[in-house]
Amino acid sequence: MPPSNTASLRLDIRICYPDFQLDVGQDVALDGVTALFGPSGAGKSTLLRIIAGLETHATGTVRFGSELWSDTAQRAFVPPHRRGISYLFQQSRLFPHLHVADNLRYAVRRAPRALPGPNLDEIVAALDLAPLLARRPAELSGGEAQRVALGRALLSRPRLLLLDEPVAALDVGRKREILPYVQRLLRQTGVPAIYVTHAIDEAALLADRMVVLDHGAITASGDIATVLERLDVQRLAGRFEAGVLIEAPIVAHDRRYHLTQLDLHGQPLTMPMVELPEGRRIRIRIRARDVALAIERPVGISVRNVLLTNILEIVEEPRTAFAEVLLDAGGTHLRARLTRLAVAELGLAPNRQVFALIKSVTFDRRSLLPALGAPSGDNR
């Protein structure tokens, strides 16, 4: 997927250890946020460290646009500090001997003035760091430390930002506290970023594109909504969380019942009310386990969302009770998780028309894309 108009990061990398293999040939567009997704131990962090030049045990090449960053055959290697990269680690790695303000200045002092980027005051304001400036890193909570680290990374005016599961070490509350900042800053600064995660909702929230790494090899890559639909990616995401990401415009609000209606290619879809203007496109996630199928339009049931769909593909999971069905709803894909018995008894098969029953209460509100500067007000 190398786009012709933007520069890209071109990876051609191999590591071959008895207990760990990595074999990656991939172009990553240097534009927007790319999620590098995969289960633990898939090699995501190793790949990120190779891109940064921190890991030197791989063979192959790394090219950044027209620059050759490393090529083991030619013995070419640009040292990490000359690559113009910033790296957000799982632990903040703030310098403990410096106050927060000096940690930030450490980056400012070494940032090239010729490159555009936010200045210290802008970062302090955008990340609400003012109350933390005089503190030592040891006096910060995990979430605060990551916020400072994010600010420090951006103040370095990177040409590429690498984020290595920056919220994985935080508890759920801290994650919710920092993710809106990450989302907003990535969009505002426009720095191309690679975001490593094994959490599907972080990828869905932050990324434009997704690259899936499993057992050291790339198994899928492309636009995030497209990749998230794929069955093999669903498997990695875990069956419980598997689902699809849908973008749809708001057409109306029902204030009496506190509902919002979306338009999905001509078919209505309702969800608990979202305080956003009509016409605004939002992203929602529908989990496969929340979709049931019927071969006739059902009557007298509580489920309000019934969509007419076409079956595209059915994947039965051997030695389990379950099957996954990929559906097309006028161009948007849905996934349903059924028992294999249901598939057999209903005679489901590709190209067959079925009704998808979606329980409206289960829309994943965390995946809403809020407006710039307005972190999702949803704090359940």
Add this chain to the structure above:
Amino acid sequence: MPDLGPLVLTLQLAAITTLVLLLLGTPLAWWLAFTRTRMKPAIEAVTALPLVLPPTVLGFYLLLALGPATPFGKFWLDLTGTSLTFSFAGLVVASVIYSLPFTVQPLQAAFEAMGRGPLEAAAMLRAGPLDRFATVAVPFAARGFLTATVLTFAHTIGEFGVVLMVGGNIPGQTRVISIAVYEHVETMNYGEAHVLSVLLLCASFLMLLVVYALNRGRRLHAT
């Protein structure tokens, strides 16, 4: 009036040795802390040898190694016109080797405690290798540097066997405090022996007190 020449000479020797060892020991400790070579245990063992060898054994080999018959000793003789053995310069060389572990071990421990993490973080903020060393590693390892400095200084002051073997007892050249005390005792001159001994005792105690006070709550790796 007791002769304080040995005291001055001892302080000179300890100061120069400490300086040389910080310059040589820091890169060695850095390398030991971060290398992935399989040679590491062997090199660590060699570095620690002066801790376990009797000073006379070390001094004996140094006497042979620094003598004018060896390439190094001959090179020095040609260069300076004086022999390395039984000279102040020879004492410095011997002390550097004798006190090496007292510099390397605290520094290596400090660098290992720091790890690669902070250095990588600095590299990702465009800091080059020397920049990283000065602005990250030195502050991180500050106590390691202090421990190394004080221990090296104190240990050099306290050496006896190696000095005796390599330097002998030449006033103003190699007659350091421990040698002087030994000679005073041998010649039943207990008064002068007391003066120098008490001075050395107090100075050593003060130096160690500083180290332990600064390392409160932390274990020393090289005592």
